[in-house]
Amino acid sequence: MLLEINNVxxxxxxxxxxxxxxxxxxxxxxxxxxxxxxxxxxxGKGKTTLGLLMAGVIRPDKGRILLNGQDxxxxxRKERDKKKxxxxxxxxxxxxxxxxxxxxxxxxxEPCHIYKISLSPQDIADKMARVGLGTKLLKRYPSQLxxxxxxxxxxxxxxxxxPSVIVLDEPTSMLDVITQAKIxxxxxxxxxxxxxxxIFITHDRELxxxxxxxxxxxxxxxxxxxxxxxxxxxxxxxxxx
Amino acid sequence: xxFLTPASVLETGPMNKHSRNWKEGALILxxxxxxxxxxxxxxxxxxxxxxxxxxxxxxxGHLLGTNDVGQDIFFQLxxxxxxxxxxxxxxxxxxxxxxxxTGCVAGYYRGIADRVIMGLADIFLLIPDxxxxxxxxxxxxxxxxxxxxxxxxxxxxxxxxxxxxxxLKIKEYPFVLxxxxxxxxxxxxxxxHILPHTGELILAKATLAxxxxxxxxxxxxxxxxxxPCQVTWGSMLHGVFAGAGLINGYWWWYLPPVxxxxxxxxxxxxxxFYLQKGWGGNFPADSPxxxxxxxxxxxxxxxxxxxxxxxxxxxxxxxxxxxAPEPDTLNPISKPHNQAPDTQPPxxxxxxxxxxxxNLGVEFGIECETNQKKTIKALDGVNLSLVKGDRxxxxxxxxxxxxxxxxxxxxxxxxxxRMSGEVFFRGKRMASxxxxxxxxxxxxxxxxxxxxxxxxxxxxxxxxxxxxxRMRIHGSISKKKGMVMAARLxxxxxxxNSHQRVHYYPHQFSGGMxxxxxxxxxxxxxxxxxxADEPTKGLDDKTKEDVLNIFLKLNREAVAVVTHDLxxxxxxxxxxxxMYKGIILEQxxxxxxxxxxxxxxxxxxxNALPSQGILxxxxxxxxxxxxxxxxxxxHGGDSYRIDGGDDxxxxxxxxxxxxxxxxxxxxxxxxxxxxxxxHMPRLFSHNIHKVRCWCHAAGN
Numbered sequence: 001m002l003l004e005i006n007n008v009x010x011x012x013x014x015x016x017x018x019x020x021x022x023x024x025x026x027x028x029x030x031x032x033x034x035x036x037x038x039x040x041x042x043x044g045k046g047k048t049t050l051g052l053l054m055a056g057v058i059r060p061d062k063g064r065i066l067l068n069g070q071d072x073x074x075x076x077r078k079e080r081d082k083k084k085x086x087x088x089x090x091x092x093x094x095x096x097x098x099x100x101x102x103x104x105x106x107x108x109x110e111p112c113h114i115y116k117i118s119l120s121p122q123d124i125a126d127k128m129a130r131v132g133l134g135t136k137l138l139k140r141y142p143s144q145l146x147x148x149x150x151x152x153x154x155x156x157x158x159x160x161x162x163p164s165v166i167v168l169d170e171p172t173s174m175l176d177v178i179t180q181a182k183i184x185x186x187x188x189x190x191x192x193x194x195x196x197x198x199i200f201i202t203h204d205r206e207l208x209x210x211x212x213x214x215x216x217x218x219x220x221x222x223x224x225x226x227x228x229x230x231x232x233x234x235x236x237x238x239x240x241x
Numbered sequence: 242x243x244f245l246t247p248a249s250v251l252e253t254g255p256m257n258k259h260s261r262n263w264k265e266g267a268l269i270l271x272x273x274x275x276x277x278x279x280x281x282x283x284x285x286x287x288x289x290x291x292x293x294x295x296x297x298x299x300x301x302g303h304l305l306g307t308n309d310v311g312q313d314i315f316f317q318l319x320x321x322x323x324x325x326x327x328x329x330x331x332x333x334x335x336x337x338x339x340x341x342x343t344g345c346v347a348g349y350y351r352g353i354a355d356r357v358i359m360g361l362a363d364i365f366l367l368i369p370d371x372x373x374x375x376x377x378x379x380x381x382x383x384x385x386x387x388x389x390x391x392x393x394x395x396x397x398x399x400x401x402x403x404x405x406x407x408x409l410k411i412k413e414y415p416f417v418l419x420x421x422x423x424x425x426x427x428x429x430x431x432x433x434h435i436l437p438h439t440g441e442l443i444l445a446k447a448t449l450a451x452x453x454x455x456x457x458x459x460x461x462x463x464x465x466x467x468x469p470c471q472v473t474w475g476s477m478l479h480g481v482f483a484g485a486g487l488i489n490g491y492w493w494w495y496l497p498p499v500x501x502x503x504x505x506x507x508x509x510x511x512x513x514f515y516l517q518k519g520w521g522g523n524f525p526a527d528s529p530x531x532x533x534x535x536x537x538x539x540x541x542x543x544x545x546x547x548x549x550x551x552x553x554x555x556x557x558x559x560x561x562x563x564x565a566p567e568p569d570t571l572n573p574i575s576k577p578h579n580q581a582p583d584t585q586p587p588x589x590x591x592x593x594x595x596x597x598x599x600n601l602g603v604e605f606g607i608e609c610e611t612n613q614k615k616t617i618k619a620l621d622g623v624n625l626s627l628v629k630g631d632r633x634x635x636x637x638x639x640x641x642x643x644x645x646x647x648x649x650x651x652x653x654x655x656x657x658x659r660m661s662g663e664v665f666f667r668g669k670r671m672a673s674x675x676x677x678x679x680x681x682x683x684x685x686x687x688x689x690x691x692x693x694x695x696x697x698x699x700x701x702x703x704x705x706x707x708x709x710x711r712m713r714i715h716g717s718i719s720k721k722k723g724m725v726m727a728a729r730l731x732x733x734x735x736x737x738n739s740h741q742r743v744h745y746y747p748h749q750f751s752g753g754m755x756x757x758x759x760x761x762x763x764x765x766x767x768x769x770x771x772x773a774d775e776p777t778k779g780l781d782d783k784t785k786e787d788v789l790n791i792f793l794k795l796n797r798e799a800v801a802v803v804t805h806d807l808x809x810x811x812x813x814x815x816x817x818x819x820m821y822k823g824i825i826l827e828q829x830x831x832x833x834x835x836x837x838x839x840x841x842x843x844x845x846x847x848n849a850l851p852s853q854g855i856l857x858x859x860x861x862x863x864x865x866x867x868x869x870x871x872x873x874x875x876h877g878g879d880s881y882r883i884d885g886g887d888d889x890x891x892x893x894x895x896x897x898x899x900x901x902x903x904x905x906x907x908x909x910x911x912x913x914x915x916x917x918x919x920h921m922p923r924l925f926s927h928n929i930h931k932v933r934c935w936c937h938a939a940g941n
Contacts, residue, residue, distance in 0.1 A: 057422045081424055089422040096415035099434055110433075111423045154419075167422075176638040177805070178910075181849035205782070206851035 001069070002197055003031040003054065003087070003165050008063035010049055023049050027063075027221045031165065034191065036198040038208040041218030047201045048092075050218065051167045054199055055089035056080075067165075085115050088163040092170040094150035098142040104153055105138040111161045119160055127156040130193075131186060148179035152186065159190070167199040172207070184211055266515030270448065273508020276501045277326025280319050289316040289472075299493045306493040309484035317472060318497050325473045326505070328389055329455035335393035336454070337447040340400025341439075345431055347401065348408025359405070362398035370395050374457060378466045385468050388461055392454045400446050407439045445517035452509035459502055474498040594668070595770055595799050596627035596650060601662035603645050603654065603823075616659075619645040621823040623662070624924070627770075632792075633801040634814035634831070636846070642823035643803040644692060647772050651689055652679050684715040688768035690759050692775045692803075697759055698747040704731075704758045705743025711765045730761040735787040753784040760791065769798040777806045789813060807850060811835050819843050822906040829930040839932040842907040905934070 172180035462475025709723025731739035
């Protein structure tokens with residue numbers, strides 16, 4: 001068991017004026033090495049929140065997220081960083097995922113800069129080659145590249161710190177069909193070569209079928225109590241009609 | 242997504258776009274600081290304190306005369322200027338540092354820190370500046386250092402607020418979230434990601450702060466609250482006032498400092514204005530996220546000229562020159578596949594053809610941030626005819642011009658679109674139609690299902706009224722009757738309990754149901770032609786099937802659907818039209834298209850479907866072709882923009898890209914790329930299968 005999520009709760013909104021809204025309640029999920037787990041569901045149901053939780057960006061209100069049996073939020077800062085580096089994330093909007101004032105090279109170097117790992121130009125060229133791009137693009141700015149290229153570079157950037165899990169939050173939903181196919185194929189190649197695990201968040205059932213070893217519906221994973229009530233009410237309504 | 246709306250800030254890229262404003266600002270700044278920094282040109286300023294005879298007018302050894310104690314005013318002016326500028330800059334620097342720091346903390350961490358800091362800032366902003374400064378200065382001892390501190394104390398809140406609001410904005414951008422997901426700490430995010438985006442704002446603000454600090458300092462010194470031993474421009478004026486220079490008319494005594502202060506303050510203000518305009522103020526609107534479908538800067542192939550034979554495409558590369566077929570003999574360059582409108586009058590059976598589109602081109606003029614006008618070609622040389630009994634599906638990616646085609650057919654193009662070519666409707670030129678005629682056609686002949694269930698319906702009108710709107714406007718039936726009719730139509734589209742639901746508002750329906758409401762609206766007039774723009778977008782599999790069934794049952798003269806849902810196209814259509822970048826690449830009967838597409842793009846499109854085997858390695862290599870094989874073309878590919886070439890290599894590939902962009906639009910990514918693809922092929926016909934590809938030129 002590489003990544004394990006145990007009974008995690010997450011809600012948003014706090015303070016005097018906001019009522020807390022539970023987005024995820026009692027979610028459990030496991031991910032094995034070299035596997036892809038798909039998370040399906042409509043928008044607004046907390047797919048991205050689950051992704052952020054798994055990538056260690058936000059902290060769960062309740063429950064634990066275990067990487068190789070260790071809680072990713074436990075331990076000293078240094079230990080936490082070590083675990084966090086193992087789980088990385090790719091986002092939906094490739095154009096927005098890069099600092100517009102940085103060249104691609106600066107962006108690719110960023111993770112290594114954060115975790116204080118040295119990175120030679122040869123390493124960068126290797127990673128870029130692995131995602132099918134030349135090093136020439138490194139001199140450019142995000143606005144000068146296409147969505148497909150940016151998403152590839154986003155992957156190359158993560159590969160520089162060789163994570164064991166990558167959370168893919170609708171990585172192809174902003175791309176056209178053909179680029180999507182290329183990226184999906186690239187992801188599967190990377191998985192084959194490195195044994196990396198993916199959490200694949202998508203709303204495209206067909207895509208999930210191709211890409212994932214198993215898929216879960218976010219609605220089945222998480223049933224906040226308020227939503228249960230709504231669901232019952234909705235069922236009653238349909239019975240009426 | 243919520244964090245995408247203010248995307249305009251994201252696109253700044255390299256700074257060269259606004260270098261003119263920036264340069265102007267810097268120039269003015271230098272000019273403004275000149276009176277102040279001129280102290281640096283004089284080695285020995287003791288002369289400023291030397292005494293001569295008092296009240297000497299200008300000239301005669303003293304450039305600007307002397308004052309009441311006999312000091313040379315010119316040298317006094319220069320030494321005072323240095324001090325004034327120093328005070329202004331030091332105060333502005335302190336205020337900016339404090340303001341930036343507090344603004345960062347408040348904006349990034351929010352919560353209690355935000356409330357305390359912003360509360361303090363508000364208090365400082367509430368109290369009038371000058372009285373506060375006077376009180377504070379008289380409380381401390383007079384002296385330049387105290388003046389600096391006091392001015393800084395009163396001017397930090399402005400910077401703090403600006404930095405905080407920018408911080409709040411940029412903090413929400415996806416790239417910051419991305420950095421956090423990489424594991425970056427707060428320090429890294431603030432200093433590497435967010436602060437650089439506030440840099441120019443802070444600089445502009447600081448420049449303005451220098452001006453206001455100098456003015457405040459002048460005021461304080463003029464009131465005699467400055468350090469009496471250290472003369473500034475303000476205390477020079479104080480001297481004039483105390484020494485009765487004004488009454489005696491010693492203009493050479495008071496005019497120079499007044500002028501110096503005015504020019505310097507004005508200059509700093511102007512420089513701040515330019516810096517703000519050039520960098521910080523408004524960001525260019527042309528952000529990658531603002532682009533809608535069309536990609537500015539991506540060159541489209543030339544529109545084939547309307548008349549006769551097109552000029553041959555010029556080729557820069559000598560190697561390919563020989564390969565270029567002779568234009569006169571072969572006439573290979575894109576040309577309307579049948580006839581040009583002015584050489585041959587449209588002669589086609591009027592009874593069968595409903596729409597006849599001849600060489601249609603649509604261009605959009607877009608004004609970009611540098612005030613240059615760009616044109617984007619949304620459609621280019623489109624020839625198409627919709628005949629009776631046809632069910633046509635126009636497929637292509639977003640930005641391929643499918644929706645624009647429909648709008649052109651309806652005469653509903655946006656105001657900034659320029660149309661060329663002709664659209665014939667039932668044998669008549671649509672361009673000659675009057676407004677009334679158009680309205681009549683839209684009411685009774687062509688029905689249109691717009692895209693986007695989310696915002697195509699009026700949220701404050703009941704769906705039943707919206708469905709019957711067409712009949713109520715043109716058929717003048719009552720509201721009540723309209724509702725009954727709407728219920729029937731809604732029931733036809735597969736919504737159960739439609740009698741009750743016609744009284745719902747759009748927000749009470751799900752996206753799929755709204756989509757069906759739009760369809761019911763289009764069905765209301767029993768119009769003979771139906772144009773539907775993405776009728777299955779955002780629907781789940783079950784609803785898609787329902788919509789498909791409605792479409793299959795439709796009894797209309799002709800139905801055309803724009804879609805990128807290939808499944809729907811396959812089930813529904815008799816004719817398939819493939820569009821790419823505003824050009825028709827292939828037109829074929831559905832059966833032959835789906836069994837054996839001709840165009841490489843169509844093949845790629847079909848193979849890209851997840852259900853169709855995304856893994857097919859023959860057609861779908863994961864690596865971009867140009868990345869490995871062709872070194873000169875390395876960064877062409879699907880790049881949006883080719884920047885202005887920083888070395889020879891770039892120049893060469895730019896040229897190449899431009900060449901390719903004149904040719905087949907798919908050439909850059911085509912697996913079967915050949916040199917002749919640098920020219921636009923025409924639409925070759927193989928019986929009824931038409932394809933715009935050189936590979937299929939032989940059979941023609």
